[in-house]
Amino acid sequence: MPPIQFGTSGWRGLIAKDFTFDRVRLAAQGIADYLKAERRKKTSPLAKRKPTIILGHDARFLGRDFSLAVAEVLEANGFTALLCDRDTPTPVISHTIRVRKALGGINMTASHNPAEWQGLKYSLHNGAPATPEATRKIEAAIAKRQAKGWCFDGSVIGTYACKEIDPLPAYFKRIRQLVDFPAIKKAKMKIAVELMYGAGRGYLDTLLEEAGVKVTRFHDFSNPLFGNQPPEPNAEGMTEAAASVAAGKAQMALGLDGDADRFGVVDKDGTWLTPNQILALTLYHLKKNRRWSGAAVRTVPTSHMIDAIAGHLGVKLHETPVGFKYIGALMESEPIIVGGEESGGLSVKGHVPEKDGILACLLMAELVAVERKPLGKILKQLEKHIGEFHTDRINIHINPAQKTAILERLAEGLDKIGSTPVQEFITTDGFKFILPHGEWVAFRASGTEPVIRCYLETKSATRMKTLQSACRKILK
Missing domain, CATH: 3.40.120.10 (Alpha-D-Glucose-1,6-Bisphosphate, subunit A, domain 3)
Incomplete structure (x- = not known):
């Protein structure tokens, strides 16, 4: 099986193909290993916190069962798992982590992906998505366990039980402080x-x-x-x-x-x-x-x-x-x-x-x-x-064999996008080309498909069509 890797919003995979109970348990053990190591550091914000982890899931297939599988692994490692009592929004889980002063949270969600996908998202003690540094450590812990043939003799799927909580009241209390409901009423x-x-x-x-x-x-x-x-x-x-x-x-x-x-x-x-x-x-x-x-x-x-x-x-x-x-x-x-x-x-x-x-x-x-x-x-x-702002994002399919060459060409920078001169080249994330009059285009490669995403912003609909055509030609 391929290694478990965390992308922009966690680890995602196809249910029963990449995303299985054995691999979810392995990921949970990797997170447990990471948390144990962090808690041993005296300067870590986790050192003095109770060993509590918030668990949740969205409305996808087997979300609750995957969460219970994670709970069993975590509790076998000495952590206390608190499972949200129904399918729960990601921001509510994040808020609950903060309110409960937990070590973090594990959320079974593939967000807006199609139904056949499932995902595991790890959040930090402050409710924020895991940083690249944290996910690299978790991936390394998972790989180490995987190399040793680690396995877990878990309960029959869906039969394990852990403590459940209702996160809604505390979240509603905070939202009522942030939104002017009297004005809406x-x-x-x-x-x-x-x-x-x-x-x-x-x-x-x-x-x-x-x-x-x-x-x-x-x-x-x-x-x-x-x-x-x-x-x-x-x-x-x-x-x-x-x-x-x-x-x-x-x-x-x-x-x-x-x-x-x-x-x-x-x-x-x-x-x-x-x-x-x-x-x-x-x-x-x-x-x-x-x-x-x-x-x-x-x-x-x-x-x-x-x-x-x-x-x-x-x-x-x-x-x-x-x-x-x-x-x-x-x-x-x-x-x-x-x-x-x-x-x-x-x-x-x-x-x-x-x-x-x-x-x-x-x-x-x-x-x-x-x-x-x-x-x-x-x-x-x-x-x-x-002024006006016209924005668009187009997914341009490319020949997988040419992907590396295209990205190398973009990385060198471009003098023009079509006939429009480039004023500034930004490589903070992908390749962004600033053009005159506040217009720009940016290219980012998909990590899962033979696709390069092209983001465009122009001052008119006519200019948008011109730059769309130019970007397609660049990626040929």
Whole structure:
């Protein structure tokens, strides 16, 4: 079997092929070995903590059973496992780690991937995604055990029992401190909520109803097949909720992915808004309307609209590599109003250093309630100050045999993208080329497919078509 490797958001694999109970137990033992080693260090933040680890899972096949298998391995190593009592959103697990002052957490989730995938995500003691340094140590511990033929004589699948907890009340308490629910209640809103058969059921919809919102729910029951489509709140995934809005049954639609760390937002006219736009609106709202102080942070391929809003409002901006673990690290080190990425995740000051789709959706409802206007209209007003931003991401399939040569060519830098001169070359994560007039393109290779992702930002739709064509030619 191939080695267990942790990517941007943990270890993922196909259920019963790569992701099996034996391999999950092996991964759990590697994490146990890592935690034991860390706790022996006197300077480690884990040294004086109780040996408690929070476990959770989303609504995927065998999520609870995989979690119980992990619990058995951890408790055999002297740790106490606390299992969330139902499928639980990733940000809720993160919050629970912090509230319980646990050593960390292990979450069975493959986020927005199709139903046949499962995943194991390890979070640190502060609720943030594991750092590259931590995952390298865990991978090494797993490889060492694997080389020695380690195995675990576990209980019959699904029969092990550990202590269970309800993380919802503590999470709701924190969200009520971060969101202006009285403003939402005063606005008497109608909102369509797309729950994607996922772990966000009973969280976003319940909080909105408690604020007096008339909620129309879509797919608000557990289905590990996710309706035969990936549980992703993109334009396609939000189609039914968007149709409800366009028909006048709701003034906006809010959606969550399978583990509720990503968000989807549809405006009053039925238009799906991009994560880039939502991140920009969140910064605008928290700085202008809530008067929060601090900086903002985005990843390399995230829209420079964030930079423009930050500049307009006098906010410092940071750029990080792709992965919320980098954003989370900054959020723990200095005051950050909002941090986010183009793939649909954000968090805010005073909250967990992890993506929270529930909070993102609630803040958009709050913004509409406070300004009494659709999000699209707010964006149009902002364009008067910052100009237009057109963004896109295209996946370009390449010949696997040519992948190395293409990446080497990109690594050397390019003088032009088509006929447009390159002004700056950035290699923080992938290859990013800054062009005149605030435009740019970036290339990042997929770690699992023969695909190179191309991110583009232009000042007009016409320029977008021109640069899309140029990027395709570069990767031929």
